[in-house]
Amino acid sequence: MSVDHTSKALHLPWSIRQQESHVRKFREKGTTVSYFTNKNLTRSAVKRSIAAIALGAAVAAMSACSPASNSAGQLAADQQILSTCDAAAPPATDVQLDGSGSSSSDAIAEERFKAIESIVHTTAICGGRLRVSVFASTSAATTILIDKSLHLDGATDNARLKKLPPLVTDVMTTIRAKYSSALKSLPSGGTDISAEYRLASEWLAQVGAPFKLHLYLLTDGFQNVGIALDEGAITKQQAADLAGRVAVPQLPGSSIVVAGLGRVASDPPSSDVVDGLVAFYDALCKKTAAASCAAVTDYAVSGR
Secondary structure, three states, X not given: OOOOOOOOOOOOOOOHXXXXXXXXXXXXXXXXXXXXXXXXXXXXXXXXXXOOOOOOOOOHHHOOOOOOOOOHHXXXXXXXXXXXXXXOXXXXXXXXXXXXXXXXXXXXXXXXXXXXXXXXHHHHHOOOEEEEEEEOOOOXXXXXXXXXXXXXXXXXXXXXXXXXXXXXHHHHHHHHHHHHHHHHHOOOOOOOOOHHHHHHHHHHHHHOOOOEEEEEEEOOOOOOOOOOOOOOOOOHHHHHHHHHOOOOOOOOOOEEEEEOOOOOOOOOOOHHHHHHHHHHHHHHHHHOOOOEEEEEOOOOOOOO
């Protein structure tokens, strides 16, 4: 299936040219990327496989970056990211981690941490606000791991960027340190993924202007509270019907990425099941009136 890039704005903290470049790379690897933009609601898809992908095009822009290094190549890559930041609308980055048992494994947790590290990297370069939480059966059963502004001090761009690695390291140390205890505090018995859209909307209202919401839901997608997405494959029409029954807030101008669909600790689901999950979260995102949406299968960051 060909990729349609008729929309000129994805409203993400990186350029459309960078996104197109990485989508082409994913396609060459046999990777699935499903997204659409609200400008014309064009939906693009690339044939699915289990190959590693970079949180859609979201975190791929900094795929060559390593927080442990501050080489000339690193600095150049960070400067490129900086050039795509929108100073008038810095990112309010809300990362929601699925803490349910179905995706509970050390391997999946590590994949998510790597994805979060890249998200933190870009958010810090763009001078944004970051919140990372773990959720389970209800919106009340959500534990915040970190909620802070990511600001780099310095007289010049290069001076600020050279302070990026220790900031990213500090943030990731905090997230990792709080993760295990947060999981233990969550109730068992269900997963309510769609409730996190409301929490994201409420957080954005608290953060206020001029921030723009970038919501990342790192989840296997198998919601079983309110609706059942864990009972087998569903068609695209069934997915749309189910999404129509779910109440979600309006999030115009936002970007939403749902990553890790079908990635579970046990035997992987069939491609039909995963296709149904992608269709559901595409439909649910469209219902929010977000500026851009992506539904992807893995968390791995290309080139890291």
